[in-house]
Amino acid sequence: MAETTAKTAATTRESASRTAEKSRTSxxxxxxxxxxxxxxxxxxxxxxxxxxxxxxxxALGTWMALTDKVVGQxxxxxxxxxxxxxxxxxxxxxxxxxxxxxxxxxTAIKAALGMWLAVLLNRKFSLxxxxxxxxxxxxxxxxxxxxxxxxxxxxxxxxxxxxxxxWLWDMEISVFGLVIKEDFGYIRGPNWLGEPSWAMGSIIMxxxxxxxxxxxxxxLAALQTVPSELYDAxxxxxxxxxxxxxxxxxxxxxxxxxxxxxxxxxxTFADFQLVYVLTRGGPHxxxxxxxxxxYQLSMHAGNLGEGAAAALFMVPLLFVVIVLQLTYxxxxxxx
Amino acid sequence: MAQILLKDLYKTYGETPAxxxxxxxxxxxxxxxLVGPSGCGKTTTLRMIAGLEHITDGEIYIGERLINDVPPxxxxxxxxxxxxxxxxxxxxxxNMSFGLRLRKLPKDEIQRRVKEAADILDIGExxxxxxxxxxxxxxxxxxxxxxxxxxxxxxxxxxxxxxxDAKLRVQMRxxxxxxxxxxxxxxxxxxxxxxxxxxxADRIVVMNDGIVEQVASPQEMYDNPSTRFVAGxxxxxxxxxxxxxxxxxxxxxxxxxxxxIRLNVPADREGRYRDYLDRDLTFGIRPEHLxxxxxxxxxxxxxxxxxxxxxxxxxxxxxxFMNIEGEDVCARAAPKSVKNPGEDMLFTIDMQNMHLIDPGxxxxx
Ligand SMILES: Nc1ncnc2c1ncn2[C@@H]1O[C@H](COP(=O)(O)OP(=O)(O)OP(=O)(O)O)[C@@H](O)[C@H]1O
Ligand SMILES: [Mg+2]
Numbered sequence: 290m291a292e293t294t295a296k297t298a299a300t301t302r303e304s305a306s307r308t309a310e311k312s313r314t315s316x317x318x319x320x321x322x323x324x325x326x327x328x329x330x331x332x333x334x335x336x337x338x339x340x341x342x343x344x345x346x347x348a349l350g351t352w353m354a355l356t357d358k359v360v361g362q363x364x365x366x367x368x369x370x371x372x373x374x375x376x377x378x379x380x381x382x383x384x385x386x387x388x389x390x391x392x393x394x395x396t397a398i399k400a401a402l403g404m405w406l407a408v409l410l411n412r413k414f415s416l417x418x419x420x421x422x423x424x425x426x427x428x429x430x431x432x433x434x435x436x437x438x439x440x441x442x443x444x445x446x447x448x449x450x451x452x453x454x455x456w457l458w459d460m461e462i463s464v465f466g467l468v469i470k471e472d473f474g475y476i477r478g479p480n481w482l483g484e485p486s487w488a489m490g491s492i493i494m495x496x497x498x499x500x501x502x503x504x505x506x507x508x509l510a511a512l513q514t515v516p517s518e519l520y521d522a523x524x525x526x527x528x529x530x531x532x533x534x535x536x537x538x539x540x541x542x543x544x545x546x547x548x549x550x551x552x553x554x555x556x557t558f559a560d561f562q563l564v565y566v567l568t569r570g571g572p573h574x575x576x577x578x579x580x581x582x583x584y585q586l587s588m589h590a591g592n593l594g595e596g597a598a599a600a601l602f603m604v605p606l607l608f609v610v611i612v613l614q615l616t617y618x619x620x621x622x623x624x
Numbered sequence: 625m626a627q628i629l630l631k632d633l634y635k636t637y638g639e640t641p642a643x644x645x646x647x648x649x650x651x652x653x654x655x656x657x658l659v660g661p662s663g664c665g666k667t668t669t670l671r672m673i674a675g676l677e678h679i680t681d682g683e684i685y686i687g688e689r690l691i692n693d694v695p696p697x698x699x700x701x702x703x704x705x706x707x708x709x710x711x712x713x714x715x716x717x718x719n720m721s722f723g724l725r726l727r728k729l730p731k732d733e734i735q736r737r738v739k740e741a742a743d744i745l746d747i748g749e750x751x752x753x754x755x756x757x758x759x760x761x762x763x764x765x766x767x768x769x770x771x772x773x774x775x776x777x778x779x780x781x782x783x784x785x786x787x788x789d790a791k792l793r794v795q796m797r798x799x800x801x802x803x804x805x806x807x808x809x810x811x812x813x814x815x816x817x818x819x820x821x822x823x824x825a826d827r828i829v830v831m832n833d834g835i836v837e838q839v840a841s842p843q844e845m846y847d848n849p850s851t852r853f854v855a856g857x858x859x860x861x862x863x864x865x866x867x868x869x870x871x872x873x874x875x876x877x878x879x880x881x882x883x884x885i886r887l888n889v890p891a892d893r894e895g896r897y898r899d900y901l902d903r904d905l906t907f908g909i910r911p912e913h914l915x916x917x918x919x920x921x922x923x924x925x926x927x928x929x930x931x932x933x934x935x936x937x938x939x940x941x942x943x944x945f946m947n948i949e950g951e952d953v954c955a956r957a958a959p960k961s962v963k964n965p966g967e968d969m970l971f972t973i974d975m976q977n978m979h980l981i982d983p984g985x986x987x988x989x
Contacts, residue, residue, distance in 0.1 A: 518709035521676050526723035526770075527697035536722070540713040 354597035364594055371598035381599060384570075384577040388603075391489065391578060392558045395496045400550055402497065403504025408534070410505065411512045421509070428502035436566040439495045443481035443567070451478030485575030488568050492576050495563055500553055507549045511542035544618060551614045555607055579603050626687035626777040626810060627652050628673065633682035635668050642668040644834035645682070650778075655804055655811045659821040660831035660857070666814040669831070670780050673812060674703050686777055697726075702771035703780040707787060708763045710755040710770075717751040720769045734773075741772040744803060761792045768803070778810040785820065797823060818858050822846070830854045852906065852986040855979060861911050861943065863979070864953045868907035870900050870980070879907050879980070882949045890924040890975050897980060897989060905989070908979035911943065911954045916961035917970035924975040932963050944969070 320326045354371055358364025375381040410421055427435060442449050455476055462470040481491045515538060523533045539546075561580040564570065570577035570585060577585075579599055587596025628650040635643040643665040650656045658666045671677035673684060675696035684691050691699055702723075710719050717738060724734045742748045745765040755763055764784060771779055784800075785793045801824055804811055815821055821828050822842045830837045830845070830853070838850045849855035856862045868879040870889075877889040877897055889897060917927055933952075936943035942962050944955045946969075955971055963969040980989045 516709070518705050518707060519711060521671075521674075522703070522705060522709040522711070522770075523722075524676060524696040525674060525701065525703045526774075527726045528722075529697070532726060537711065540711075543713075 350597045350600060353593050354601050356594045358593045360591040360593060367594070371595050372602075375595065375598055375602070380574050380577065381582065383574050384579050384582040384599070385602065387489070387576060388558060388578045388580075389606075391493060391496070391560075391576075392554060395493045395500065395557050396550060396554050398493070398497050399500045399504050399553060400546070403501055403508050404546075406501065406505040407508035407512055408538075410509050421506075424505055425502045427499050428506075432499060432562045433566060435499065436495060436563050439491075439498075440482075440567055443491050443495075445480050445483050448478065448481055450481070454478045482568055483572055485572055488572060488576045492564050492567055495567060496557060496560060499563065500557065503553065504549060507545065508542065511545035512538065515541045543621065547614055547618050551611060554610060554614075558607055558610075559603060627685075628778060628810060628812065629683075629685040630669070630673070631683040631685070633669065633672060633684065634680045635665070635672060635677065636680050641834055643672070646831075646836055648829060648836065648839065650810060650812060653808045653810055655813065655824060655826045656829060657813045657815060657821040657825035657827075658829045658831055659815055659818055660837075662816060664831045665834045666816070666831055667782055670703075670782050670812060670814050673778075674701055674780050675699050700777040701780055702774045702776040702778075703782070704767045704771050704784045706783040708755070708767040710763060710766055712755050714754070715751065716747065716753055716755070716758070716766050716769075719755070719766055720751075720773050723770065723774050737773045737775070738769075741769045744772065744806065745769050760788055761796065764788060764796060768800075772803070772807060776809070778812065781811065781813040783815055784813075786815070786817075793820075800824065819860065822858070828858075830857060832857075848988075849979070850988055852908070852981045852988065855908050855981070855988060859910055861954055861956075863908045863910045864914070864951075865981070866907045866909075866948060866951050866953065867983075868905055868980075870897060870903055870905055872901060877901070879905075879978075881907060885928045885930075885948065887926050887928070887973060887975055887978075888924070889978070893978075900980070900982070900989060904983065906981040906983050908981055908988075909973060910977060911956040913974040913977040914953070914955040915972050915974075916944075916955075916957040918972045920972070922974075922976060925972050926975060927970055927972050929968050929970050932965050932967055932969050935962060935965060 321330070353364065355366055355368060356364030357367045357370070406424065410417065410424065414420075441447060455478060458473045458476040460470070461468060461472045479487045482488050519537050519541070520533055523537050528536060559580050560578060561584065564576055564578055564581050565584065568576045570581045579602055583596045583600035585596075586599055587593045590596075628648075630646050630648040630650075633643055633646040635641070646665075646669060648656075658669060660666055668677060672679050675691070675694065679692050686699060686701070711722065714722065720738050720741060721734050724737065729737075738751070739748070742751060745768060747762065747765050747769060750758060750762060750766070755766070758766065764787075767784070781800075785796050788796060797820060800813075804824075813824060822845075825842055827839060827841055828845050829839050832853050838845065838854045840848070840850075845854065845858050849858060852865070856865070866881055868881050870877060870879055872878075873886075873888065876891060877894050878886050879889060880886050918925075930946045930948065930953075932944055933947055934945040936945070937959060939959075941956045942959045944957050944962055946953050946955065957971075981987065982989055
């Protein structure tokens, strides 16, 4: 009996609210029912963000690249003169080459080491969860902060690497009286950031250290999507460990791997913080990248137009890379 | 094309035992089906034969060779997986030839074998496609093709048909049997479907809870199950089980199912059952041996009357459910002969197909 009453009450309430709703139906509600309108409404915030933070600065930069604007003065339109001047300057050509070299080498090392790390992390071992979390550490620490630590580790005088090297170098190692390494005497160790080729090696090393977790974790996630039966099938088919990796793992994670590599390529290409903190482009411009050069031209020399032009040179280069890699992705049949 | 021997095979995952001591000899070119309920250890056993699972204890021989520590690739076996496990990035041809290419066979030999297998399986048209572009049945064929081209000592199948719809399953079942007749090889086939087991097997191995309940030919398994579990598992609908009492009736023995139902035991069984006189036992009879009243064809057929409970028409027969002393009993009757629910009906039971089970040991007597 009580149940029936409750049910009736509920029905009454329901119909009452339905009537109220109908009377409140306004123009906005009707419009929002329309999927097209709703779609645009939902897109608007993201669209505004893109305009304000990406499209506007990009357009402004493009405009500045076409003027002779210096800090504090309005610029005049000078066409492509900034670009022509840059192409003609040695320092720009060095920076462009450095950028390509730095990006290709660093990305290649990160991809190779990242894959290796991912395969290791994909195995089950005690503390595997903790290790996986720990691997992410370089990724979490703010770049400037961790780079400052690198600056100390690579310091000409206080470098911990050189300290260890020196310690090992002049140590005599013997096992049961048998000398397997004699005392080689004193060694200074490389001037990590002070010599051009060591400096390039150092910034690549720091970049690899920082970028590795992203590769390792992305590859690890991809590895875990490979169905284990495929490995069983490959075992039965007679594949050794290496062949399983080559014929099963790699093809299976290729789509993810390509996206990761493209993404990292773009980010590495435009790297600024790391180089700026470690070398400021030196010694002798040997580690200048397009990003640091652009910064130097506009902020130090105050030549905003030229700086913007240097930065803009990255766009066509990256565009080509992205188009190439995405075309490949389409070709191997990823929808 | 070799004998496979399992000796005291054990497998435990951590603390959980999955396989608890299996002894089995699979003869050359024999088609053996492992069947049993979910979780009984069929897949585990098969994967140990394949070398995909470490053996906790016991020995496996293929031919004369002890293969406990031989990696899968050196065991010369091929396996068909439940969800096919085709390489998605390879074409059908590449999928089938992968194992041969790894073994560095000459190109024309690979070509020949793939073509031959494709002809047997009728998938010649599909060789250039990727698995994604195939139907379930076609994938199934490709998975079998991948095994056939290898020309292995033994084929292992793990529920290869369970992902197909009912109609295709029946069709592929026939086809597998046909292929086995053409490509004579030792086959170990895992399924949980007893019909599949009955139709395909030279010998059936019924497993339950990690052990082997019985090994026998399909007919033997049906006629003479050795345990209550096998009796209930093989046959569809499954055997009826009723508590009963075995008593003497002057000249011979009879079983008492209820006050009204007292059935005489065939004379040739008396020696077998005499030791169990006056004991509480379980009586088993298959539905097909419990029919509407018919003309008796042997002396051991007897009639009794019971009230009809529920009817389940199947077309060719109607399943008649009744209640005897609290137990549901199913009979298989000709559709025209059945009475309405609630009415009494006369049944004929063929006591030559009766079974008596010791409820203490679950062994069929
Ligand atoms: N990797 C594993 N880790 C732990 N326990 C497992 C593992 N694989 C199987 N088992 C357990 O071992 C027992 C047997 O499993 P198995 O896969 O052999 O069963 P099955 O007979 O093939 O069943 P199904 O018909 O469901 O496939 C089950 O109790 C299962 O839970
Ligand atoms: Mg299984």
